[in-house]
Amino acid sequence: MLHVTEITNWAVDLIGVKKTYARKIQALRGVNIQVGRGEIFGLLGPNGAGKSTLVKIMMTLVHPDVAHGTVLGRPLGNRKKRAVMGFLPEQSQFPPYLTARQTLDYYGALAKVPAQKRRERSDSLLGRVGLEQWVDTRVSQYSKGMLRRLGLAQALINDPELIVLDEPTDGLDPIGRREVRALLTELRRAGKTVFINSHLLSEVEMVCDRVAILNQGLVARQGTLSELTEHTMEYRIATTVEASALREEVERLGGSLQDGHIVVSGRDAKVVNEIIDLLRSRDYSIESVEPRRFSLEDVFVEIIGDAAGSVGAPPVVARKA
Amino acid sequence: MQLLAIVIDSFRDAKDRKIFWIMIIISVMIATSMACVGFNDQGVDVLFGTWTHATPEWSAGSEELAANVAAVAIEVIADNYLGWIGMVMALVATAAVFPSLMEHGHIDITASKPLARWQLFLGRYLGGMVFMLVQAVVFVGLTFLVMGVRWGCWTWSYFWLVPLIVLMFSYLFAFSALFGVWTRRSMTSLMLTMMAWFVLFSVQSTHALLEANPEWDKTGVWRRTAAGLHWVVPKTQDITVIAGKLVGAKSIVEVIPLEEAAETEREREEFRHAVEGQRNLVAELNPGASIGSSLAAELAIILLAVRLFSRRDF
Numbered sequence: 001m002l003h004v005t006e007i008t009n010w011a012v013d014l015i016g017v018k019k020t021y022a023r024k025i026q027a028l029r030g031v032n033i034q035v036g037r038g039e040i041f042g043l044l045g046p047n048g049a050g051k052s053t054l055v056k057i058m059m060t061l062v063h064p065d066v067a068h069g070t071v072l073g074r075p076l077g078n079r080k081k082r083a084v085m086g087f088l089p090e091q092s093q094f095p096p097y098l099t100a101r102q103t104l105d106y107y108g109a110l111a112k113v114p115a116q117k118r119r120e121r122s123d124s125l126l127g128r129v130g131l132e133q134w135v136d137t138r139v140s141q142y143s144k145g146m147l148r149r150l151g152l153a154q155a156l157i158n159d160p161e162l163i164v165l166d167e168p169t170d171g172l173d174p175i176g177r178r179e180v181r182a183l184l185t186e187l188r189r190a191g192k193t194v195f196i197n198s199h200l201l202s203e204v205e206m207v208c209d210r211v212a213i214l215n216q217g218l219v220a221r222q223g224t225l226s227e228l229t230e231h232t233m234e235y236r237i238a239t240t241v242e243a244s245a246l247r248e249e250v251e252r253l254g255g256s257l258q259d260g261h262i263v264v265s266g267r268d269a270k271v272v273n274e275i276i277d278l279l280r281s282r283d284y285s286i287e288s289v290e291p292r293r294f295s296l297e298d299v300f301v302e303i304i305g306d307a308a309g310s311v312g313a314p315p316v317v318a319r320k321a
Numbered sequence: 322m323q324l325l326a327i328v329i330d331s332f333r334d335a336k337d338r339k340i341f342w343i344m345i346i347i348s349v350m351i352a353t354s355m356a357c358v359g360f361n362d363q364g365v366d367v368l369f370g371t372w373t374h375a376t377p378e379w380s381a382g383s384e385e386l387a388a389n390v391a392a393v394a395i396e397v398i399a400d401n402y403l404g405w406i407g408m409v410m411a412l413v414a415t416a417a418v419f420p421s422l423m424e425h426g427h428i429d430i431t432a433s434k435p436l437a438r439w440q441l442f443l444g445r446y447l448g449g450m451v452f453m454l455v456q457a458v459v460f461v462g463l464t465f466l467v468m469g470v471r472w473g474c475w476t477w478s479y480f481w482l483v484p485l486i487v488l489m490f491s492y493l494f495a496f497s498a499l500f501g502v503w504t505r506r507s508m509t510s511l512m513l514t515m516m517a518w519f520v521l522f523s524v525q526s527t528h529a530l531l532e533a534n535p536e537w538d539k540t541g542v543w544r545r546t547a548a549g550l551h552w553v554v555p556k557t558q559d560i561t562v563i564a565g566k567l568v569g570a571k572s573i574v575e576v577i578p579l580e581e582a583a584e585t586e587r588e589r590e591e592f593r594h595a596v597e598g599q600r601n602l603v604a605e606l607n608p609g610a611s612i613g614s615s616l617a618a619e620l621a622i623i624l625l626a627v628r629l630f631s632r633r634d635f
Contacts, residue, residue, distance in 0.1 A: 021634075059433040062634040082435035089433075093426030095330060097337035109326035110434035154430065 011037045011162050011193035012058065014069040014076065019053050019062065027053040028064070029217035035210070040184055040194040042204035044296075045214035046304050051197045052090060054214070055166050058195070059087050072162055083112050086155035090166040090197075092147055096140035100131055100150055103139055104157050111158035118157065125153040130179065144171040152180065163187060164195045169203060181207050205296040213303050220303045228299050234292050235272050237262040240285040249278055267291075323436045324444050331418055331448020332455075340414040344407070344456050351398065352463035356471050398464060400561050403486055409515075411456060411490055412497055415449040416511040419501030419630075428635045438631040442498075446623070449494050450487060457486035481567035485560055488612065492555035493518055495619045499626040502633070518557070524550045525558045555615040563608045 012035035019028040027050040035041040045051045056062040060077045067076050074081045094103050101122050108118035126135050129149040134142070142150065148171045155163055168184075169177040184194055184207050198204050204211060205225065212222035221228055242260050243250065250257060254271040255264045262279075264271050272289065279286055294302075335341060359366040364376035422428060422445055431441060461482045469475040496517040500510035528551035531537060531544045538544045 056429075056635070059429070061429055061432055063632065079435050079437065082433065085433070087430065087433040089426060089429035091426035092430060093424055094430075095334060095427070097333055098330075106326055106330055107430065107434065110323050110431065110436060112322065112435060151430075 009037065010034045010070070011039075012041070012069075012071050012195060014054075014058075014067065014071075016066055016068050017054065017057060017064055018066040019050075019057065019064050026217055028057075030066075031214070031217070031219055033212050033219060033222065035193060035195055037193050038188065038191050039209040040188050040196065040207050042208035042211040043195065043197045043214060044199070044201065044204060044211055044300060047199075049214040050217045051214055052166065055164055055195075055197050058164060059085070083158060084161045086158060086160035086163040088151045088155040088163075088165045088168055090170065092151035092154070094139045094147065094150065094154075096138065098139055099136045100126055100139065100142075100153075101135045103150060104153060107154045108157040113158050121157055121159065122153075125156055126150075128183065129153045130176075145173060145176055148172055149176070152183070160192065162193045162195065164197075166197045167199070168196060169198070169200065177203065201295075201297045201300055211296070213300060215304055221299070225296065229294050229296065230267065233267040233294065235264040235269075236288075236290045236292055237264070237272070237275060237279070238287040238290070239279060240287055243279065243284055246278065246282065246284075250275060253278065323434075324440060324447075327441060327444025328448045328451060331422075331445045332451045334421060335415050335418060335449065335452040338414055338417070340410060341452070341456075344410050344414065345459055347406075347410070348456070348460040348463055351402075351460070352467050355398075355464060355467045359471055360473075402460060403482065403489055403564060404561055407456065407460065407486065408490060408493060411453050412493055412511060412514055415452055415494060416497060416501070416514070417507040418445050418449045419498055420505050420507045420510060423502070423505050423633075423635070425635070432635060439627050442502075442627050442630050446494070446498055449498075450491060453487050453490040453494070454483070457483045461486070476568065478568045482564055485564050485567070489557060489560045492521075492557055492615055492619055495555070495622040495626070499622050499629070502626045502630045521554050521557050524554050525556060529558075552614055553618055555618045556611050559606060559608075559611040559615075562603055562606050563611065566603055566606070566608065 012033060014031060014033045017028050017031040017033075018026075020026045031050070031054055033043075033054070043051050043054065053062055057064045057067060058071060058076070060082070064076075069076055071078070072081045072084065095106070098106060104122040104125065105118050108121070109115075113121070123132075123135070126132055129152050131146060131149055131153070134146065139147070139150065148168070152165075152168065155165065169180050172180060181203065184196075187194055188209075196204065196208065208225065210222070210224050211228060213220045213228075237255075238261055243262060244257060247257050250262055253274050254268075255262050255275050257263070262275060264275065276286060276289070357368050359369065360380060361373065362380055363373055364380050365374045366372075367374070422431065422441070432438065461480060465476070465479050468479070493514060497510055497514045500513040500517075501507070504510050504513070524547070528547040531547050535541075535544065
């Protein structure tokens with residue numbers, strides 16, 4: 001069921017997206033996601049979290065049970081808006097009898113790109129993704145990495161405003177991954193909105209402005225990278241002599257001893273100062289006080305860990321008695 | 322632009338399969354075989370004078386030759402090609418049109434483009450029809466040329482076979498599309514289509530038998546049931562009769578004087594009955610009603626397939 005909401009400035013504004021598949025498997029249980037125009041947005045989550053379902057609902061490949069919201073200011077599923085959207089699915093399979101150039105021409109035609117523009121963009125895009133030497137080679141002879149590159153070119157053939165990429169670097173070597181990251185940055189500079197679904201946290205961390213972590217069909221956390229990581233900061237205090245004798249007092253103040261360091265979880269500097277005062281009063285020399293930001297991976301593990309034992313197992317709707 | 326792109330791609334998909342070229346080769350072989358048969362003043366000439374069979378009614382220039390040739394073309398070539406060989410091969414060649422579209426990775430990209438699912442379906446469906454159209458044009462064109470050049474029979478009405486072949490294929494391809502969308506597997510869809518064809522054949526044969534032998538059904542219940550079923554299904558068997566009507570051909574039992582060759586009165590009676598039955602069949606058939614009701618059935622099957630395709634999650 002689709003409802004038109006007010007026109008927002010978000011490129012993607014999804015509210016309460018729900019989807020239950022056959023056998024009562026609840027893939028999405030009311031997902032709310034907002035993606036700003038011109039930003040690179042990362043969707044993270046463990047296997048079975050509902051990421052691919054959400055992406056497919058955005059691209060109208062899957063029919064939602066309930067979905068309010070807009071994509072590029074139009075109700076979700078609007079056909080005209082799909083003309084300015086590009087999509088790279090997790091697995092891209094192209095007609096094996098086509099060459100790369102014919103493939104782009106075909107998908108460009110489906111995206112309503114005029115013939116002249118298709119020709120121009122095909123050549124430049126195939127060059128951009130590093131396939132200029134194989135433009136007239138049949139796709140059946142392409143390697144997995146080459147198919148991924150062609151998939152990227154296909155997603156950009158219509159010069160889209162919103163590009164949805166499902167595991168864009170899957171199957172690419174490290175150089176290919178770096179090229180993709182550079183391409184994504186280039187797209188952001190050109191004012192495009194990029195929505196990435198990925199399980200590679202380090203890659204997402206490198207390019208995304210904002211992320212959402214999906215778990216068991218719900219958004220567990222959403223925001224900028226700094227917003228997501230600031231609440232889980234810790235300080236590590238190193239002393240010249242191991243402070244194990246002060247364990248009880250340190251723990252009473254809110255710290256702990258780990259690997260010979262005093263660790264203070266959270267970003268409350270007051271606790272740090274109290275521990276420093278304690279150390280000084282006992283004549284311990286402080287070697288360093290290091291604020292440590294948690295990586296996205298730490299945040300991810302923390303969130304997914306909260307739902308321990310249920311990772312990868314989508315919830316099932318309870319049957320009525 | 323979008324629809325044309327899908328039609329072209331769908332045709333390319335079918336053309337990429339070996340069976341496309343096998344069908345072309347078979348058409349060439351049939352035309353070549355026909356070219357090996359000629360007609361001279363004495364009668365039939367096989368392998369360019371290697372063997373001659375004296376048959377006055379088949380001699381070059383005789384008035385009966387054109388009708389005889391057309392009858393043979395319809396009864397032997399078109400009947401078999403149109404009736405089953407060509408259809409089976411075309412169904413095999415196009416069985417993957419919908420399952421291949423719905424493969425993961427392919428449908429994800431295609432269905433995300435700004436076109437409605439029914440347009441995508443229609444494009445693929447038309448692509449399958451274009452495949453059959455090309456095969457029909459090659460087959461009919463080649464055999465027409467042989468009949469004209471080698472036999473001197475320029476039977477222009479023979480080209481009616483092209484739309485009829487495509488029409489016949491469309492009846493069966495609707496089932497193929499439905500089963501392809503439903504099962505997403507080429508082989509399963511092909512088997513189910515063959516089964517559906519067999520059901521169509523059974524319904525039509527039962528109807529014909531009960532109509533020809535009303536005494537078999539005293540109450541008339543079976544006859545009415547068969548007539549009702551016959552009305553709602555695509556009438557594949559009518560196509561060959563319509564083809565004969567349009568081409569202006571006589572049936573083979575009318576052309577070849579088998580009645581004269583019969584030795585007993587009973588045999589002669591059987592031949593007369595066969596000729597009469599064939600004439601009645603042709604006379605009673607209303608092509609407009611047959612094709613119209615068949616197309617209505619085809620449309621219903623297509624709408625069901627479109628509904629399935631449109632509501633499907635990929």
